[in-house]
Amino acid sequence: MRELGKPSPNGFYIIVAKKDALSIISQFKGILWESSGDLLYVKVRSRSLAAKVYRILKKKGLLVA
Numbered sequence: 001m002r003e004l005g006k007p008s009p010n011g012f013y014i015i016v017a018k019k020d021a022l023s024i025i026s027q028f029k030g031i032l033w034e035s036s037g038d039l040l041y042v043k044v045r046s047r048s049l050a051a052k053v054y055r056i057l058k059k060k061g062l063l064v065a
Helices: 019-025 047-060
Strands: 014-020 033-034 040-046
Touching: 014 019, 014 047, 019 033, 019 040, 019 047, 040 047
Parallel strands: none
Antiparallel strands: 014 040, 033 040
């Protein structure tokens, strides 16, 4: 998945989403998140789980460009 990009130096895939995405990502195990203002930084170690979360958030329009 090209949009997902490479993992950070500490091994996490970072997805920047709107704060409303918290209700969706809370359904998954193994996901860390940090909030800053209106943004939510979703951190996932598993590439397949990151791709799944990315697709769901993109479909719902909750990703930040």
